[in-house]
Amino acid sequence: MPTSPTARRRRLGIELRRLREAANLNGVEVTRPLGWSATKLSRIETGRVAVHHGDVGDLLDLYNVADESLRQHLITLARESRQKGWWHRHRDTLKAGFDSYIGLESDASIIMTYQAQVVPGLLQTEAYARAVIEATAIKQVADRADEKVDVRLSRQQLLTHEAPVHLHAVLDEAVLRREVGGPAIMAEQLTFLVERAGLPNVTIQVLPFRAGAHSAMDGPFIILRFPDSADPDIVYLEQATSGLMLEDAGEIDWYTRTFSALTARALSADESARLISRSISS
Known part of the structure; x- marks a missing residue:
């Protein structure tokens, strides 16, 4: 079962949509007898909102779900999805929707990311992170x-926890060359990258300038993959003031194939570590 409230909401939505479709009911046939809006049902099925367990019970009745173990499982999911993750208290500080991303990230088993300008957040040192945050802030608030x-x-x-996520990061060479926070902070960050690359669950590849044009030149992206095949992959695109999560199967496939192409063109993990090490003193 998913461990974060955000992931539980998503799983619950997937299951409820599957049951609706199995009952051969469309949105209007569900919302009309319940007195709901189409928006409410859509947000439930996409995991955008927490659902009261009573509403789940009403849906299961409408879908003629008699399996008591399944009913209890989904009602438990609904109750647990209303809990708050540790990140919830920081939501006013984060970009719009980023608290939802953190909730899904915390439940992923594999994270694949391409970054063109900065080191991924999961691999940043404290000083580098502060320099990036302060440089991109519209207002400087300490x-x-x-x-x-x-x-x-x-x-x-x-x-680094007991069951660590596997992170596979492809970094454009520009990430190594762009000095963020000054020489000392950058050297510390590059050293940290080499150290993190030594973890068995972390793979870092550098896409060198000589690789030329490639299919990800439109911008960075993150793919989240979950331990249960019932939870489809998600692509996250970060923007200046918000983020966008993609769940369409065709879009997921495009980004997955693009990431595979990037890994094929990038330096190997060993070659990348050597390039990062050389960049520390250059």
Whole structure:
């Protein structure tokens, strides 16, 4: 079962949609007898909102679900999906929707990311993270920067806890060359990358400038893959003030194939580690 409330909401939505389709009911046939809006049903099925267990019971009655174990499982999911993750208290500090991303990230088993400008948040040092946050902030507010740094560092526990996520990062060579925060901070960050690349669950590849044009030149992206095949992959695209999560199968396939193409063109993990090490003193 998913462990984060956000992931539980998503799983619950997937299951409820599957049951609706199995009952051969469309949205209108569900919302009309329940007195709901189409928006409410859509948000439930896409996992955008927490669902009261009573509403889940009403849906299961409408779908003629008699299996008591399944009913209890979904009602339990509904109750647990209303809990708050550790990141919830920071939601006013985060970009719109990023708290939902953190909830899904915390439940992923594999994270694949391509970054063109900066080191991925899961691999940033405290000083580098602060420099990035302060450089991209519209307003310089010290306490908000502190909180954002704390959130970023807390997320990194995913790489080192008992069942760590596997992170596969492809970094454009520009990430190594762009000096963020000054020479000392950059050297510390590159050293940290080499150290993190030594973890068995972390793979870092560098896409060198000589690789030329490629299919991901439109921008960075993150793919989340979950331990249960019932939970489809998600692609996350970060923007300046918000983020976008893609769940369409065709879009997921495009980004998955693009990531595979990037890994094929990038330096191997060993070659990448050597290039990063050379960049520390250059």
